[in-house]
Amino acid sequence: MLSNKYLLGFFVVTFLFLSFDNNNQYFLTIPKGFPNLQIPEDNKLTNERIHLGKKLFFDNILSRDSSISCASCHKPDHAFTDGLKKAVGIKNRSVTRNTPTLTNIAYNKNFLRDGVNPSLEAQVLVPIHEKNEFDFHILLAAERLKKKPSYVQLFEKAYGGIPTPKLITKAIASYERTLISGNSRYDQYIYQNKKHALSSSEKKGLKLFNKLYCVSCHSGFNFSNGEIVNNGLYEKYEDVGKMRVSLKEIDNGCFKVPTLRNIALTAPYMHDGSIQTLEEVIDHYMQGGNSHPNKHPFIKPFSLDKSDRKNLVLFLKSLTDSSFATIQ
Ligand code: HEC
Ligand code: HEC
Structure with a gap:
């Protein structure tokens, strides 16, 4: 049998180990009305990991000519978009798609406009x-980071290792998981019981949003059911969406239902930034979109008078969380 002395030693060591682990772990503040967030077992959040990921996100070091960073396109004051029709990369090269918001990105089940990427790390x-x-190339990026003593130290603190491709992806994903936004006036009205947080026009707009079919796709706390569907943007799509990867005609023109949170900050709209304003987005849906064999059956024409069209837009604008737009 173990003597008491050994047992005590065992408990002390276990306790020290556990408390070290707990001290480091970072607990996200989940807004009222939001479900809990699943964090991958092998990439638990800690302050050190988030700090490293944030530094990488804002650092030009990951681009070939060290000219741009993730934040060049995902700008915090635009709810992590860039205000451009289509994104612009190094040497002013144009990207084929509009930069999506990273609002509540940790809740997404799939990534990219067509949802073909399965994890935030990947x-x-x-x-x-x-x-x-x-x-x-991620290998070259890791080599570059290894030559920077400050980064070597930050990787060591965050993950107990030197910069590697895997750890770069883990650190950046950790930072992205903190980009949680749930304090718009809509949230204050719905979840925080502040009855006057929305104006009467915005409340009318909310009713319309629920009565029309919008809420069938832009559903739940994050205004997205996560599905990849065709919302009738075109009769013929230049960018075929999910079909790009699946090669199936049924996926032609299918894109992820985006969140509508912070929508007032993320113009222009749609996968190609082809719609400039929220008023024009409403007009698109009012006319029932364009005819396309894959157009989702929910999308049908409806009519709104001028004041209701305005109320619907005002409601969408109430989804702006000003505290999120100023996070750095
Ligand atoms: C040149 C502009 C640009 C840069 C730089 C950039 N992104 Fe993006 N980002 C985009 C565009 C455009 C898309 C949509 C791409 C698509 O759907 O194919 C996107 C998509 C994403 C998504 C998926 C969003 C969703 O809704 O599924 C995440 C996450 C993301 N980027 C994170 C990053 C990170 C992290 C970096 C830096 C390592 C980065 N981006 C650098 C433009 C950019
Ligand atoms: C069948 C599902 C569906 C329905 C119903 C639907 N949407 Fe959408 N919505 C989408 C998809 C998919 C996109 C993205 C299309 C793209 O990227 O080209 C989108 C995009 C948007 C955007 C632009 C978002 C952005 O970040 O670019 C807004 C705003 C919007 N919808 C509002 C509405 C409103 C208001 C209604 C009701 C009148 C509505 N939607 C009904 C699927 C739907």
Whole structure:
């Protein structure tokens, strides 16, 4: 049998180990009305990991010519978009799609406009390798970081290792998981019981949003059911969406239902930035979109008078979380 002395030693060591682990772990503040967030077992959040990921996100070091960073396109004051029709990468190369918001990105089940990427960690590789974005290689990026003593130290603190491709993706994903936005006036009205947080026009707009079919796709706390569907933007799509990867005609023109949170900050709209204003988005849906064999059956024409069209837009604008737009 173990003597008491050994047992005590065992408990002390276990306790020290556990408390070290707990001290480091970072607990996200989940807004009222939001579900809990699943964080991958092998990439738990800690302050050190988030700090490193944030530094990488804002650093030009990951692009081939060290000219741009993730934040060049995902700008915090635009809810992590860039205000451009289509994104522009290194050497002014144009990207084929509009930069999506990273609002509540940790809740997404799939990534990219067509949802073909399965994890936030794996998604980090896309802009680094993409010719029109960073035009670099993750192995070369890791080599570059290894030569910077400050980064070597930060990787050591965050993950107990030197900069590697895997750790770069883990650190950036950790930072992205903190980009949670749930304090718009809509949230205050719905979840925080502040009855006057929305004006009467905005409340009318909310009713319309629910009564029309919008809420069938832009559903739940994050205004997205996560599905990849065709919303009738075109009769013929230049960018075939999910079909790009699946090669199935049924996926032609299918894109992820985007969140509508912070929508007032993320113009222009749609996968190609082809719609400039929210008023024009409403007009698109009012006319029932364009006819396309894959157009989702929910999308049908409806009519709104001038004041209701305005109320619907005002409601969409109430989804702006000003505290999120000023996070750095
Ligand atoms: C040149 C502009 C540009 C740069 C630089 C850039 N992105 Fe993006 N990002 C985009 C565009 C455009 C898309 C949509 C691409 C698509 O759907 O194919 C996107 C998509 C994403 C998505 C998926 C969003 C969703 O809704 O599924 C994430 C996450 C993301 N980027 C993170 C990053 C990170 C991290 C970096 C830096 C390592 C980065 N981006 C660099 C333009 C950029
Ligand atoms: C069948 C599902 C569906 C329905 C119903 C629907 N949407 Fe959408 N919505 C989408 C998809 C998919 C996109 C993205 C299309 C793209 O990227 O080209 C989108 C895009 C948008 C955008 C632009 C978002 C951005 O970040 O670019 C707004 C705003 C919007 N919808 C509002 C509405 C409103 C208001 C209604 C109701 C009148 C509505 N939607 C009904 C699927 C739907």
